[in-house]
Amino acid sequence: MSEKAQFPNWKIGIFVILISLSALVSKAGKSEVTKESMIPHVSTEFAEPKIVGPDALCVVFGQVVGTYSAGGDVGDVYDWTVTNPAGEVILTRSGGEQLETIQVVFSEIGTYTIALQVRRGTNFNYYQESKSVEVQKGPQLALLPDYLLCAGSATVLTALDPSSSDISEFTIEWKDIDGNLLGTGNEYLTYSAGYHLVELYRTGANGAQSCLITGSTFVGPPIDFEIELSSTTFCEGGTIEVGLDTPLTGDWFIQKGFTGARELAGQGFEIEFESEDLSGPGLYIVTFQTTSEEYPDCISERFVGFELLESPQATISITEQPDDCVLTNGAFDITLSTDVDALYIPELNYTQGSLSSGQSISFPDLEPKVYSVVIEKAGCQTTTLVQLDSKNPPTSSNPPSQTPPTITTTDETCSPNGVVSGNVNVQFGIPISNGTYRILEKGRGLTDSGEIPANGEFQVELKDGSYLLEINIDGCTYPIEEIEIGDAPQVNFTVPAELNICETFVLEPDTDQDISFTLTYPDGTEESLNSGQAFTLTEEGEYTIFGEGNGNNANLCPKIIEFSATFSKSISFSPYLAIDKCFDPIRFKIELQGISIEEASIRWFNDQGDIVGRAPEFYPAGVGLYSLLVQPLASGYCPVDPVEFEVVAPITSVPMNMAATKICPLPSFGVVTLTTDEEEVANTEWIYYDSLNNRQELPEFLGQFEIEVTNPGTYEAVAYNQMGCEIGRNLIAVEASTLLTPPQLDDTYAICSKKNTMEGINPGDYESYEWYFENELVSTSSTYKPTLVGEYSLTVTTIDGCVFTDSFTTYDACDFQVVYPNAMVIGDSNRNFGVIVSEGVTEASLYILNRQGALIYQEDTQEIAYETPILQWDGMMLNGKKVPLGTYVVVLLLRNPTYGFEEKLTGSLLVIE
Structure with a gap:
């Protein structure tokens, strides 16, 4: 079997050595952010932490990934450190359960060290362990990213270079996309299109596995298309239409089941199967084959299955014919051959629900008539016509007389534009006063009915098929006539029912007959070509193509097919990161507008222009520049520019700087602040540990970067990105303040x-x-x-x-008020001299001097009542005598030693009597 490798057309698979560039971004939008409490515990195998992972790995294509798990309990925090053979740290990770398992990329030959430290609660050294990993040089791989699959032949997939001397050291397994084992060995022969996975590993003398390598490749035909069915099932008596999602023409084949003989069913863009053309109910496989100019020797093939369902069956027996054309003593029985869901007889207004196989039902007292027996089962329906004629000759004593009509039929005939329907013509030759007719098609039921014109003549157009004609004159049912209308065959050709134009579309009607075609464009212009020639379409709109036979096909009727063409919709597309799980490999999807993803042809390119993917999802093999090109299917080539994008190493951690104040009496809380890269952090979660290391989640602080806390203890902050993946955590202790004395102030x-x-x-x-x-x-x-x-x-x-x-x-206190009189009356106690002062004066002295400056009175006081007279003088001098009448000098000294001020006031006093 020869190997066929395809570069770069159509489906290209990418051999991936599972380089896990952990992606931590998601498409913007509204999804619930994952909380630590929502994350299922990754490993429950170990009650206590322990590093679990391969001890030996092999480098292929420059690097290999290893997966390592730690186990432990919910709430544990893991600190991983990986050092290369030179002792350099190449990876550090710290986080909760999302980092219970990590993937490490190894790119050098030698011994690596994986160190693990587990924090449980506030115990940072709850568990510590290190593990050595021996990285060896891997085998020489021969698997290609893509293989051609040609119709009728298989493709050989090869994992390792056959000349490698160490092939026997490896166990090699081939699997499908669902992980089912397909085969083993270095080579695998496949007839199936799609992704194929390979897994190989070295088995040591002790039976231990090492050097595990996994990869994938795509196997497919040169041309990418899918077969579309109008339905996956249809019933006996029905039809099924089969077409493509891309306007391609080729050969159609049909076979019953997987073991039946494949037969050529026709050619064209599409095909239709009638149940009468198939060999009974069952599973059928329809196959389409076509070729491309790039690979003319490799036939592209796709197949799909559909099921022809058995219609319900019944045996109908006429047990009694009416004695004449007006009597109602006819009868028939129905015996079911299968279970049925329902039974109807419209002429009797009869409806019955579910019935069992073998059950019989009798219908007596019937007039001569055609009865339609309709039975249904699982969506399939069968209509059987019961031709209940009266006895001939009648056996009644006085049967009505009948005037037999002349009945002629005309088969379908050709017209300039196609086929003219056939007809049935009925002539009585005499006037008819009260007559009706019904025409029923076998297998389908009533087709036409009406009153017979008074002149006794009528004609009904009918397509090809078998019919029953029922005539009733004045209540007498005439003998029921069987009618056959012959078919007028047409030329056979197909074109797509719909197509999409990108600049131009080359349309060649598919046929194996000698036909002249005339295409009418949307603007009304016409163009004529013969079979084997192609039309070039540049206009959108409604088209009509007319075909008529030449030569040996000139006796066939012409055919007209209408189809529509649209210009390619304006499309826009761009790649975006789409990762469902934390630390999954980087995955891109397509944001596509204008057409659905099913209507698109997709190409992912690397920076060298090589096709590295064709699916709606793309897993890049490493960081770097890539581009995306999307073309609409069902069209010619559309000039669309690729969209370039860069794959960068994802943000897996952010700084987590924390600060906290102590808890104070008022307002009785402390403040914990997290400083981080808030653009990368989509959500935060807070956790509290008390003095006994009990853990409590704090959902009221979800999403906050600063929180107010009332309880002493340890507070932990966890940061998540938009995917809900943990990208940082830290903790800080919060204490209650012991400095509780407020300031000492007076009112x-x-x-x-x-x-x-x-x-x-x-x-x-x-x-x-x-x-x-x-x-x-x-x-x-x-x-x-x-x-x-x-x-x-x-x-x-x-x-x-x-x-x-x-x-x-x-x-x-220094803005005091002083009031004292400027005159006094000797001997009048109500009009003595006195001083009134306001608040602020604590000491006062009074001096009264005569005109010569001699002191005649002096008094000091420290007993000052505010707003009450002090330093009162009744006119008695220091010598005990009354003061003479006249004018005197008053000197007041007001003091407040506390404030450090003293003020002197001088005035005059007139003494009278």
């Missing part, structure tokens, strides 16, 4: 608007201070001396970050 403080030596307010020892007057910051000093009257507030922050706030008001 009110005095200020002195005059020059003074007052000290500032000292609220205590704190880390920072903020003094506000009327909500405006006025100082950040540890002490503060207010200068204005009003409302003040103080905010202090302890070294633990706790904030305390208090407030106070001020009054101006």
Whole structure:
């Protein structure tokens, strides 16, 4: 068997050595973000952590991937470190259950070390282990990315270079896309199209497996197309239409079951099978074959199956014919040969539900008539006509007389544009006053009915087929006539019912007959060609193609087929990352607008222009530049530019910097802040550990980067990307503050608007201070001396970050008021001299001097009642005598040692009587 390798046409498979470039991005949209609590535990085999994975691997195509699991419990956090043979760290990963299993890419020959540290709760060193992995040079692979599959022949797939000396050391298994084993050995002979998987590994002397390699290739025909069925099942008496998703012409074959002989069924763009053309109910395989200019010796073939369902069957027996044409003493029985879902007889208005095989039903007292017996089963329907004629000759005593009509039939005939229907003509030769007719087609039922014209003549057009004619005159049913209408065969050719034009479309009607074609374009112009020649279509719209036979086919009727053409829709497409699971290999899908993905031809190219994929999904073998080209099917070539894109290494981790304040008395919480790359983080989750290492999830903080907490303990933040994949985590301890003393402030403080030596307010020892007057910051000093009257507030922050706030008001103690008289009446106690002062004066002295400056009276007081007279003088001098009438000098000294001020007031006093 010769090997056929196809580059780069049509289906190209990519041999993948499972290079796992873990992709962590998804298409934007609305999916629920995965939480740690939602992630199923990956491994339950081990109650305690343990590294599980291959001890030996083989490098093929420069690198190989190994998968390693750790086990453990839900909530464990895994820290992986991988070092290469030179001792250099090539991979570090830290995370929760999504990192219970990791994939490591090995690219060098030698011994690698995989180290694992597991944190359980707040115990960072709960488990530690390291594992050595021996990486060897792998075998020389010979598997191609794509193989041609030609009709009638198989293709040989080869895994390793046959000249390799170590083939016998490997076990090689071939599997289908679902993982089912297809065969073993270095070579595999396949007749099947599609992806084929290969798995090979070296078996050591001790039976241990190593050097595991997996890959895939695609096997397919040169031309990419699919067969489309109008239905996967149809019933006896019906038809099924078979076509393609691409306008191709070729040969159609049919066979019954997988062991039946394959027979040529026809040629063309499509084909139709009638149940009468098949050999009874069962499974049928229809095959289509065509060729391409690029590979003329390799026939492209596809096949698909459909099922012809058995229609329900019944045996009908006429048990009694009516004695004459008007009597109702006829009868027939129905015996079911199969189970049925329903039975109908429209002429009797009879309906019956489910019936069993073998069951019989009798219908007596019937008039002469054609009865339609309709039975249904599993969607299939059978109509049987019961021809219940009256006895001939009649056996009644006085049967009605009958005038037999003349009945003639005409077969279908050719017309200039196709086929003219046949007809049946009925002539009584005499007037008819009360007559009706019905025409019923065998296997189908009523086709036409009506009243017979008064002149006794009527004609009905009929297509080819077998019919029963029922005539009733004045209640007398005439003998039922059987009618046959012959077929007028037409020329045979096919064109696509619909096609899509990209600039131009070359249309050659498919036929094996000598036919002249005339194509009418949408604008009404015509073009004529013979079979074997092609029309070039450039206009969208409705087309009509007319074909008439030449030579030996001139006796066939012409045929007209209408079809429509559209210009290729304006399409736009772009690749996007589409990953369903965390740390899966990078996968791209297509965002396609204008046509559905089923209507598209897809090509993925690498940076060298090689086709590396044809499916709606694409798994790149590595980072780098790629491009995507999408063309609409059912059309000619469309000038569409490829879309370039770059595959980059995904973001697998982000920084997780955390800070926390201590929990303070007011407002009784601490603040935990996460600083990270918020553009990459789609969601966050928070976890709390108490002093006993009990774990509690905090769903109320989902998605937050800063949280307020009230309980001391350890708080852990977990970051997820848009896929819900963990890309970072960290934790921090939060303590309760022990610095709980608020600032010591009075409710009110005095200020002195005059020059003074007052000290500032000292609220205590704190880390920072903020003094506000009327909500405006006025100082950040540890002490503060207010200068204005009003409302003040103080905010202090302890070294633990706790904030305390208090407030106070001020009054101006130095802005006092003094009232004393400028005259007094000697001997009148109500009009003595006295001084009244306002708040702020704590000491006062009074001096009264005569005009010569001699002191005649002096008094000191520290007992000051505000708004009450002090320093009262009744006019008695220091010498005990009454003061003479006249004018005197008054000197007041007002003091407040607390505020450090003293004020002297001088005035005059008139003493009278």
